[in-house]
Amino acid sequence: MAAFAELFRAAPLGRGLRLAWLRSSGRAKLLVVALPAAAAFSQADRASLKASFCEVVAAGRPEVVQSMPAEVKLKDSTVRLYQFESCPFCRKVRSCLDYSRIPYEVVEVHPLSKNETKDFAADYPKVPILRVETLSGASFQMRDSKSIVREVLGKNNSGVAPKVPAPAVTASTGKMWPAEEQGKGSIEEQWIHWTDKVLVQCIVLNVYRSLAESAETFDYLLTHPAFPWYAQKSAAWSGTAVMWAVAKSRKKKFGVADERFALYEACAAFAESVQVGGGRFLGGSKPGAVDFNVYGILRSAEATQTERDLFANCPSILAWYKDMNASVGSSQAVNIASIKRGPAVE
Ligand SMILES: N[C@@H](CCC(=O)N[C@@H](CS)C(=O)NCC(=O)O)C(=O)O
DSSP: OHHHHHHHHHSOOOHHHHHHHHHOOTHHHHHHHHTHHHHHSOHHHHHHHHHHHHHHHHHTSOEEOSSOOTTOOGGGSEEEEEEOTTOHHHHHHHHHHHHTTOOBEEEEOOTTTOHHHHHHHTTOOOSOEEEEEOTTSOEEEEEOHHHHHHHHHGGGOOOOOTTOOOOOOOTTTGGGSOGGGSSOSOHHHHHHHHIIIIIHHHHHHHHTSSHHHHHHHHHHHHTOTTSOHHHHHHHHHHHHHHHHHHHHHHHHHTTOSOHHHHHHHHHHHHHHHHHHHTSSBTTBSSOOHHHHHHHHHHHTTTTSHHHHHHHHHOGGGHHHHHHHHHHHOSOOBTTGGGTOOSOOOO
16 A cells, blocks of 8 residues: 555646546546546656656565676575576576575475565566565565576586587577577687577476476476465466477477487586596586586486486486586475475486
8 A cells, every 4th residue: 555655646637637636526536547647658657657656656665686786695594596496497406505505495486376476576477586684684686597506506616627628509490599699608608608599498308398297397397386276287288288289399490300319418518528627516626606507507307208218328428417416415404395296316
């Protein structure tokens, strides 16, 4: 109500409307407000009203920040990760929080209603969102997985080892990342770009490859304790069909003949670059931001046929993956029991 009062005060009501209000009474007042209101507002008034409304709504939400405020200690703060369990971008953030031993709560967002993020991120329909409340009462939110990974790692980001080559597309992934978009920025930036352009696409093409595999990917929703049965089923069934169709159309768009082979090729190319770099990770002796981006994307296929096939058919990725498992360690999610999908491949 306070918000509406503020809005009413801020609204640039025309003089005519105010006079009409004073002269009218009872039901007439309702008509006075309802009918001429639209006409009484000029275009500028409407723009100003909209701006006032946005300010009032935005006033109560955690500020959106691009970088971590210097004084913030995540370990001492209340950290919530708004996510979809099968989202590759969300798993990057989880692996990074786990590695940094930062306790956090996972808030599963319903993919259709997105009710969980509506009150503080109505303007942003995506996940992950990291929401932080500090001991001193400050609160903020961070969006975009690449930025969150970078900020959570901070000084612990080992970057890429000096001998690591720039990423290159393979025969089956060439159309995902056009040549004119490649080669921009530092080697680390190019690899991060590769994860978004190539690796994420490979995972999407695979985990939603057939209706059965798409259903397997959404299985977690069918028993998710955060949602009532009708919300579980509506999201799982519609997600299965929609994402299967998305994968089918992207496969055509990218001219991929065999999606499994495209994934194996991309992972083998990454593993080879780790080897050329000379360390256990692309970051050298410690994982860097690129390692977390790659690991998170692959972890999103947890307990699916894609994951099982990848480890059976792309042996060169296994040593790096096991090292990542060991470095990331156990989940720091305080509510892990309610979200676990399946054991990590050892
Ligand atoms: N660039 C973003 C991409 C996030 C993204 O696309 N998330 C998907 C889930 S995998 C999403 O929230 N989609 C819901 C929607 O677009 O409505 C990031 O890296 O965080």
